[in-house]
Amino acid sequence: MADKVQHFIYVIRAKRFEMLRSGPTAEEARVLQEHSDYLKGLADKRIVVLAGCTLNNDETTFGIVIVKAVHEMAARAVMENDPFVKSGLMNATLFPFGVAFTAT
Numbered sequence: 001m002a003d004k005v006q007h008f009i010y011v012i013r014a015k016r017f018e019m020l021r022s023g024p025t026a027e028e029a030r031v032l033q034e035h036s037d038y039l040k041g042l043a044d045k046r047i048v049v050l051a052g053c054t055l056n057n058d059e060t061t062f063g064i065v066i067v068k069a070v071h072e073m074a075a076r077a078v079m080e081n082d083p084f085v086k087s088g089l090m091n092a093t094l095f096p097f098g099v100a101f102t103a104t
Helices: 026-044 072-080
Strands: 006-014 048-053 063-069 090-097
Touching: 006 072, 026 048, 063 072, 072 090
Parallel strands: none
Antiparallel strands: 006 063, 006 090, 048 063
C-alpha cells in the first residue's frame, strides 16, 4: 500500500531583520537566489504547493512554504535543505498542515 501524501507547512523568519529593512548583503542576496531556485524547482515537481512571504519589513515578517510529502521526515528534509535554512540566515519551524479548502 502506498503512503498517503500529506501537507506540511514551514514558517521561516529572518535572523537579521536589517536584511529586510536595508536590503540583503551580497551573501544574503546569493542565498536568496538559491532559495528561490530551490523552491521553484520543487514547485515544478509539485512538491512545493505554495511559497511566499508577508510584505511588511519588520520583525513580524515571515515566509511560508507548503509542502506535499508522504511523512514528516521527508517534509523536514525539504525544509532543512532550503538554502535560507541551511545557511543559518533564517529560522524555520515545521508543522503538519490540513488543507480544508482549495480553489477549483
